Amino acid sequence: MAADVGIVIVYILVLVGMGLFGGRAVKGADDFAAADKKYGAPVIFASLAASYVGGGFSVGNAAEAFERGVGMTAALLGFGAVTVLVGKYVAPGVRRFAGVSSTGGIAAAAYGKGAGVLVGACGFLCCAGVVGAQMEGMGVTLHTLLGVSPTAGVLIGCGVVLIYSTVGGMGAVIAADMVQFFLLALGMPLLLFAALKRAGGIGAVLAATPPAFFDPVNGRSGAAFLSLFLTMALGEALVPPYTQRLLIGKDLRAASRGTVAAGLFSVPFFVITGLIGLAARALSVTDNAADAMPRLILTVLPVGVRGLVMAAMVSILLSAADGFLNGAAVSLVQDVIAPLCPSLSDKRRLLLLRAVNLLTGGAAVAAALLLPDVLGILTAAYACWSPLTVVPLAAALLGVRANDRTFFAAVFAGGAAALLWRALGSPLSVTGATVGTLANFLVFSLGARRCRKRRQELRLRAK
Structure with missing residues (x-):
């Protein structure tokens, strides 16, 4: 176990080092927001995929499969479908907003300054809520994997993200996403393979699963499932960190192709994490659905491989938290404060971006420690976004x-x-x-x- 913990520690130190190294290139606010539009389709794809694969879409999906079956996995396919549609039809609209690097900037160009400020405020609240949910998931995950207290897990996870995202800005976040994508894309299939082998194959897992678990509506009304599907599809649509990926592509083709690829990648990923939950249930690794994935890691994997997959699980939570943390800072400073204080110098904007990054992380820690319901935090975050901003933003990008x-x-x-x-x-x-x-x-x-x-x-x- 010590070797596995060592792998996780080395991984965390690498992330911190990447942030400190990347911070040397951040000279102004545009550097912090990565507004130089230099990223190709492969980087957009990996960064976007790493960003949306957070605790809710992975650990949460496994927990839902463990407890209720395939309903959440089916609902999450709505997210993948919308992401593909955004890449295919919405991303090309970025050409109408040359020089813009945020959702508030899009709204301001399309509907006026007041609209930009409002979208920036909504973006900040949504992103801050998602970061809080990821931090709570980090506390539970590190508690199970490393044996630290949930409070210590929250503090460790948030501390790591704050260091590299505050110093290095979006550039460091994207660099970290590359590592995190590699780990999660390798680690989750490895975990599923080992779990199926221990359980006696996919047939044995399916045979041990109650028939009702294969009904997506299991335990819900049809209207409730449709609502869940739409919430997963639209709740994070065009949120600041995802839209930023569209705006920083080196050309429209890169942004479009990268986004479509990320949407397509989500389908097998959601199926894999759902099957991980069913395998954990078949193997009876725990009685607590929230612990299904981390307990399975500790149960079925050998030393070394276990450390790699533990790092992958930490990556899942960090990769979502860092992008949304940067999105919160950019939304508040670039979209709200800067338009209201036009005389603000670039140096002061950079200081504000870093200060907001730190303060938002601190607020996320407080939310994770004081509010025990991750889904409740996510629901509140989504309520600050999709009912207010998704339709006007999509319309602006569609022309x-x-x-x-x-x-x-x-x-x-x-x-x-x-x-x-x-x-x-x-x-x-x-x-x-x-x-x-x-x-x-x-x-x-x-x-x-x-x-x-x-x-x-x-x-x-x-x-």
């Missing part, structure tokens, strides 16, 4: 023209519908975020249609 009044009317409708639905107790187990996103879409569509008719009338009068 749908609308004015600022349409934007704010859609945001108000989405937020009000989400809050009202939640106040009613989420009827039919449908989430407020789902209802809010639908309301936003309807109001924005009507407003965009009115704007188009108005433009047509003005052209006719001009003739």
Whole structure:
């Protein structure tokens, strides 16, 4: 076990070293946000894949499969489908926003300064919430794998991420993503292979699984499953760290191809982590669903390989946390503070970016220690994003023209519908975020249609 722990420690030290080394190239705010657009499709693919494969999409998926079956895995396919669609149809719209490096910048260019500030604020809240959820997952994971207390696990995980992301900015995050992608892409299939071998093959695992577990709706209503599917599909759509990957590609082709590849990669990855949960159940490695994946690692893998897969599991949590941490800092400083304080120098913006990075990490630690519900944190984070911003951002990138009044009317409708639905107790187990996103879409569509008719009338009068 000591050798395995040593592998994890070496991996953590490598990440810290990469951040400190990368920090030498960060001279200004644009360097911190990696706005120089130099990354090709393979880097976009690996970085984006490493970013979205967080605790909820891996450890959480395995836990859901362990406890309820394939429902979560099926719902997560919605995320992969939307990511492919974004890469195919939305990413090319980046050409309309030359020089922009954030979601707030897109909104400001399309709907005005106020819209950019609002999207920046929403992006900050969403990203900070996701970081908090990842940190709680880190505490549980390190507690199981290394035997440290959950509190110590949270502090270790957040400390590592804060060092390399605060010093090195987005450049260090992307460099770390390359290592993390390699580890998770290798480690999860290795774990599944070892688990299936121990259990007697895939047939034995499936035979030990209750028939109800193969029903995606198991324990849910049809409406509740559809809501879960849409939440997974849209909850993180176009969030700041993912959109940043679109904006930093060296050309449109790189951004589009990298995003499509990341979406396609998600399908086998989600299936693998779901099967890991079923294998953990078949082998009875634990009674606690949340511990299914880490307990399986400790049970079925030999020394050395176990250390590699332990590092892969740590990578899963760090890779999501670092991107969202950087996204939170960029959203607040570049999209909210800088537009409201236009005289802010580049040096001060860089200091603010690093300060916000640190403070957000501290807030994430507090959330992880004080709020025990990871899914609750993620749900709150998604509620700050998809009902308010996804539709207007997607429309801007697709070239749908609308004015600022349409934007704010859609945001108000989405937020009000989400809050009202939640106040009613989420009827039919449908989430407020789902209802809010639908309301936003309807109001924005009507407003965009009115704007188009108005433009047509003005052209006719001009003739």
